Amino acid sequence: MAPKVLISDKLSDAAVQIFRDRGIDVDFQPDLGKDKDKLLEVIGQYDGLAIRSATKATEKIIAAADNLKVIGRAGIGTDNIDKDAASKKGIIVMNTPFGNMVTTAEHAIAMMFAVARQIPEASASTHAGKWEKSKFMGVELTGKTLGVIGAGNIGGIVCDRARGLKMKVIAYDPYLSEEHATEMGVEKVELDDLLTRADFITLHVPFTDATKNILSREALEKTKKGVRIINCARGGLVDEEALADLLKSGHVAGAAFDVFAEEPATENPLFNLPNVVCTPHLGAATTEAQENVALQVAEQMADYLLTGAVQNALNSPSVTAEEAKIMGPWIKLADHLGHFIGQMTDEPIKAINILYDGEASEMNLAALTSATVAGIMTVANPDVNVVSAPIIAKERGVQISTTKQDQSGAFEGYIKVTVVTDKRERSIGGTVFSDGKPRFIQIKGINIDAEIGRHMIYTTNEDKPGIIGALGATMGAHGVNIANFTLGRSAAKGEAIALLYVDEPVPAAALQELRDTELFQQVKPLTFNVD
Numbered sequence: 001m002a003p004k005v006l007i008s009d010k011l012s013d014a015a016v017q018i019f020r021d022r023g024i025d026v027d028f029q030p031d032l033g034k035d036k037d038k039l040l041e042v043i044g045q046y047d048g049l050a051i052r053s054a055t056k057a058t059e060k061i062i063a064a065a066d067n068l069k070v071i072g073r074a075g076i077g078t079d080n081i082d083k084d085a086a087s088k089k090g091i092i093v094m095n096t097p098f099g100n101m102v103t104t105a106e107h108a109i110a111m112m113f114a115v116a117r118q119i120p121e122a123s124a125s126t127h128a129g130k131w132e133k134s135k136f137m138g139v140e141l142t143g144k145t146l147g148v149i150g151a152g153n154i155g156g157i158v159c160d161r162a163r164g165l166k167m168k169v170i171a172y173d174p175y176l177s178e179e180h181a182t183e184m185g186v187e188k189v190e191l192d193d194l195l196t197r198a199d200f201i202t203l204h205v206p207f208t209d210a211t212k213n214i215l216s217r218e219a220l221e222k223t224k225k226g227v228r229i230i231n232c233a234r235g236g237l238v239d240e241e242a243l244a245d246l247l248k249s250g251h252v253a254g255a256a257f258d259v260f261a262e263e264p265a266t267e268n269p270l271f272n273l274p275n276v277v278c279t280p281h282l283g284a285a286t287t288e289a290q291e292n293v294a295l296q297v298a299e300q301m302a303d304y305l306l307t308g309a310v311q312n313a314l315n316s317p318s319v320t321a322e323e324a325k326i327m328g329p330w331i332k333l334a335d336h337l338g339h340f341i342g343q344m345t346d347e348p349i350k351a352i353n354i355l356y357d358g359e360a361s362e363m364n365l366a367a368l369t370s371a372t373v374a375g376i377m378t379v380a381n382p383d384v385n386v387v388s389a390p391i392i393a394k395e396r397g398v399q400i401s402t403t404k405q406d407q408s409g410a411f412e413g414y415i416k417v418t419v420v421t422d423k424r425e426r427s428i429g430g431t432v433f434s435d436g437k438p439r440f441i442q443i444k445g446i447n448i449d450a451e452i453g454r455h456m457i458y459t460t461n462e463d464k465p466g467i468i469g470a471l472g473a474t475m476g477a478h479g480v481n482i483a484n485f486t487l488g489r490s491a492a493k494g495e496a497i498a499l500l501y502v503d504e505p506v507p508a509a510a511l512q513e514l515r516d517t518e519l520f521q522q523v524k525p526l527t528f529n530v531d
């Protein structure tokens with residue numbers, strides 16, 4: 001059955017057609033998002049939900065979305081989506097952070113021009129029939145120092161445009177390397193240095209605990225007298241009350257804001273102050289940007305629903321369509337490794353340690369790790385998936401660590417998973433052979449080569465005669481056909497293990513019969529999703 005997607009906000013006809021061209025059943029109801037009761041009533045029918053800002057994907061809506069796998073936001077802001085609720089339910093939340101980068105950067109540059117030359121006030125005065133040429137004395141941008149807080153995607157474009165305007169650009173960004181700053185033609189500085197040197201300051205960071213009020217009263221008071229502040233990023237990055245006070249005192253010469261701490265902003269300390277330019281969150285409001293983000297979200301959602309490719313997800317590792325093809329067998333292996341350990345572990349897990357060797361270490365480790373953790377946790381909770389598993393593990397205090405190493409053995413690459421509990425450590429390793437099939441290659445440090453089937457039996461015993469006969473005879477007596485039989489031992493007459501891949505579930509009576517022989521220390525039935 002084709003995946004079914006609901007578009008509950010206004011997206012372009014071209015975006016709707018992308019879903020249809022990809023074979024997805026799309027229900028285009030652009031006004032439905034405004035009716036939360038109706039949305040609640042129908043959301044359970046859909047695999048995907050494509051929205052802009054009008055639809056509110058609340059915890060209540062998500063709780064009713066029994067089949068939902070992905071929410072796609074055409075745009076960058078996802079404040080209208082309860083991401084915690086979505087993550088816990090295993091729903092991927094993705095946005096389109098790159099579709100409106102140029103538009104938002106251009107708006108910041110336009111706002112900088114507007115506040116430098118007092119264009120809005122001069123326009124209003126002229127429209128009113130006044131001719132106050134001497135009243136609106138501006139400043140040039142050429143030769144001025146622009147301080148950019150956040151030199152990522154949008155901030156980087158602003159830096160490039162500002163250099164074209166012959167401005168000196170300094171940037172504060174903890175993640176910006178000296179080498180990349182040099183490539184961009186900007187000077188990397190600390191925040192205090194930027195505050196004291198910049199003639200204009202523009203913000204291009206997300207709103208987080210670290211960036212909330214990054215331009216606090218204390219920070220604003222450190223700025224150069226006559227500075228002009230531009231914020232086209234997120235509300236809450238600037239202490240608006242403090243900025244209003246410094247505008248009134250004349251320390252700050254002007255400000256241009258497209259975003260506010262509370263939106264819609266019908267009241268704000270910055271309103272009606274001289275040389276303050278305000279726009280109603282127009283950063284992405286161009287026809288090109290709106291079309292771009294609509295097309296991108298349609299492509300991203302279609303890719304995920306049809307191929308498993310994850311792009312621009314906020315709560316899951318990204319996996320490109322090409323990676324999904326190459327990594328498919330490895331992700332399946334990671335799931336099998338996790339599922340083996342999950343079925344073998346009855347006590348609370350304290351830590352999960354994952355070793356990636358050789359070829360495996362060069363892949364998308366975040367995706368492999370999520371698959372491993374999900375494999376472990378689905379044993380106790382079948383509703384867990386790669387999105388929700390890391391979150392649930394963290395909530396339970398499970399420490400997850402990963403290690404990479406160069407090829408160290410006969411295999412081009414492998415994954416080894418170790419689980420730590422209060423009582424013991426348990427480990428299993430696996431690889432993917434050239435035929436694309438995952439194999440178990442080590443359990444408890446004992447080397448094996450085991451094909452993985454839907455129904456399996458795992459046994460441990462002392463290495464002594466009679467084990468193979470007991471397993472074969474018991475399975476035969478109960479009509480269970482053995483598809484594959486793998487043995488391994490630590491040393492002659494030491495610890496030994498067996499893995500049997502069988503064609504059907506093993507009856508409880510057969511398992512008990514094996515235990516009653518007293519040949520085995522452990523007899524454990526296992527199941528794996530091999531589809």
